[in-house]
Amino acid sequence: MTTMELVGVERDAEGFLKDPQQWNEEVAAEIAREAGIEELTPRHWQVVRLMREAYLATGESPSIRTLGKASGVPIKELYELFPKGPAKLAAKIGGIPKPRGCI
Amino acid sequence: MTTIDYDLEPRAVPATGEKPKTIEKVSIIISKGSLEGVYPGLIMANGARMEGIEANVFCTFFGLEAITKKRQDRIKVATVGNPGMHMPTLLGALPGMSWVATKMMARKMEKLDFPPVSEFVEMIADSGAGIYACKASVDMFGLTQEDFVPQVSGVITVGEFYEQAAGGEIVFT
Numbered sequence: 001m002t003t004m005e006l007v008g009v010e011r012d013a014e015g016f017l018k019d020p021q022q023w024n025e026e027v028a029a030e031i032a033r034e035a036g037i038e039e040l041t042p043r044h045w046q047v048v049r050l051m052r053e054a055y056l057a058t059g060e061s062p063s064i065r066t067l068g069k070a071s072g073v074p075i076k077e078l079y080e081l082f083p084k085g086p087a088k089l090a091a092k093i094g095g096i097p098k099p100r101g102c103i
Numbered sequence: 104m105t106t107i108d109y110d111l112e113p114r115a116v117p118a119t120g121e122k123p124k125t126i127e128k129v130s131i132i133i134s135k136g137s138l139e140g141v142y143p144g145l146i147m148a149n150g151a152r153m154e155g156i157e158a159n160v161f162c163t164f165f166g167l168e169a170i171t172k173k174r175q176d177r178i179k180v181a182t183v184g185n186p187g188m189h190m191p192t193l194l195g196a197l198p199g200m201s202w203v204a205t206k207m208m209a210r211k212m213e214k215l216d217f218p219p220v221s222e223f224v225e226m227i228a229d230s231g232a233g234i235y236a237c238k239a240s241v242d243m244f245g246l247t248q249e250d251f252v253p254q255v256s257g258v259i260t261v262g263e264f265y266e267q268a269a270g271g272e273i274v275f276t
Contacts, residue, residue, distance in 0.1 A: 063216055064149070064153055064226070064230075065216055065218055065226065066216060068226075074229065075226050075229040075230060076229040076230075076231075079152070079229070079230050079231050083155070084155035085152070085153050085154050085155040086153075087153055088153060088154065088155070089155075100109075101216065102146055102150060103146065103149065103215070103216050103217055103218070
């Protein structure tokens, strides 16, 4: 079922946005809900925005190590905020492609 | 920068057309104490957690180097008996050769965002993975819990390892 916020938003089989430009905060909140995060707290946003900004600036989604260092959110907390894989989930919520780094 | 268009579709699709089951849990054994022996296991454990897969790391024999306080950041590349190094055995055996090769590799790895072993082990523990030392090896080398970094959750027997690994895949490196 597609909710209102996601109408017209193109996504791949795993749910990542095909076009980062189709992203907005409502889309983010809806993808987060799909992943079981009922509400995006300021701490979630800090991570999601950093991921998105890094991708838009460099063309690559940051790895978990870079994410931990650059966001100022410790790795432990990243996994509490995004239990099913922080970098992957934050990228999905941030409307950018899945990170392909191995570290 | 050139981008390569990867085809990530699974190759082996069962005849029924059902989607293959996903991996939910892995237990990774690290048994070697060289740089090329330690990193693959750490990368696999960290990679599993990044995908939301439950992970445990079990260090045995020389793999204990990866979690031993005094040793973990002094782990070196094997320059002898390692054909992948493309270095003649006698040359590889020269004093300092392993040190030089390790320095070169460490520089390359840092560029690719590989953390040093100590930081990597910490990252993996922080991601919620369990890190264990093998009791038989610990006894053999005369080590105690004190010799290990604080991220080590315990010294366990092979039987306890199998209990921990229940319901998941076991990867031996």
